[in-house]
Amino acid sequence: MNSKQQPDWWRYSATSWQQLLELLSELEPTTVGQCANKASWQLLGVGDTNTNFKLSLAHQDYFVQLVDQAKLEQLPSGEYASQTRLVSENPALSKWLPKCLLDTEVMRVSTWLDAKPTINQDFNNPDLVGELIRLLSELHHSELSLPELDIKKHLAKYYEIARANKNADPLRLEALYEQGQKLTGYFVASHSCHNDISPGNLLSGHQIFLVDWEYAAKSDPLFELAGIIFNFDLSDQQEKELVTEYRKQSGIKVDLDKLEAMKDLYRIISELWYTENEQSCRNLGK
Template identity: 30%
Template sequence: MSISKAELIPADWQRWASTQPTIVKPLLGGLTNKSYLIRANNELLVLRKNSPISEALNLNRSAEAQALAHADQAGLCAPLVYYDPQQNYMVSRYLSDTTWSVNSDASLARLAQLLRRIHQLPSISTALNIDDKMTYYWQAIDTHLEFAKELQSLNAAIHAHIESAKALNKGYVLCHNDLLSSNLIAGADDRLYAIDWEYAAMCDPFYELAVIIEGNGLNSEQQQTLLTRYLAKSNTPPDWQRLHHWQIIYRYLCLLWYGVQYSTGAMSQSNMSGEMRKQILALKALIAKDN
């Protein structure tokens, strides 16, 4: 049964709006939540309705609220209007439909600058525990799926990379952990803003770099530029090794994430199983290069 536009507006809208909000249009791009451009208080706002499978995806909304409070104060996110205490939705000011893209060294420099500012934000109480996240994902995955055994066969190798990454870690900082292009908005003021902080946690900043590189498909030259701009120094072999471990770990987490989506019915593409097996084989080949 379809939901009317009026039904999409939260019943407690008067907590954050003085005029009845109306839906302008759905906003595309999010794989987890549903977002809508709305009009209220004579301005454009963004209403994000949180995913019904937030728990299965191990999303920590309390951590997001803490991180957003810091980012909002520092001007690094879309200005926050309201964060629902029941964690069903949030409202922010609308910035732009223009998302960040890798089209020049200048765009990578802007991203590196944003990254450094995020990593200087105050700490929050939640830290990224990769082992716990993997366990949580596996609890939601149907192990009878045809790709599940192949995915499980990677566990030992992934744990070895986790231990190696931990050994190279030089400290935790607050990270966004999902800086894909769809979560990076280019504002009218020519600044870059990060939205959707639901994976925010204290962690190794090189995990954040791995997410950006893998999630946005940066080539080797772009990786070099980003790393140099972010570190503000020449890259060393240990830097690349540290990044490599996190790239493999992130790829594996992505496979688990899609496994959860497939198992819960949130994604049901007919070719999902075949694509999963293809990505598993690609990850196996990458891991094999280390042996």
């Protein structure tokens, strides 16, 4: 294989192809040629700003995430930062991440995990909840060099993008935005947070793993909790146990009125996101 030339089917940047080959030439020099075989690539899904693959070579499987440069404005900082490697190199957090092999502005490569997405029922397991809270406690108390999430700008950005959907109800969007603006007053960006803990990002195998750190930012830990409650559709009892364990382990105050406000704010942002991505979601479902 001519390592200078990407295959015809590669629709991503030439830079990402070269970076991948350079990495694999070091890791698997005898099998790097298999990288050009499209059959070695399994599409896992498309995220907000990326496309995810499982790359299977002779000796090792890899997780490869390719960044969509056109959607980077959705990130808290408005640009991609190599945050996965930043977090994976933190001694207190590294055990909850797969080994990061490459993290650049165009792609991310890590070792493959034999793990599955967590689901609502997993939150009935006190061991899993306890481990998740240990992770959150370490994360929220860590001093990571992350961008600060400006929640007002974040909300406004999603509102403007959602309005571009011609099928959306403009009155509904305006009502959501006005409600969200009132709730942003509760938000305080005070701790390092992941900001996108969802079934596809919280994986469970012999332990739990947290992946996709592209939304990581200095944020509000109660907004983080609200995201978990919303994304996993936790019952009142599951939510109570999560909050009780978080209070106990993290030492961070949980104001229940503020948590309710953060749940509403997270729901509004999620609805705006869905409106924005509605057509893409429909296409993926076909």
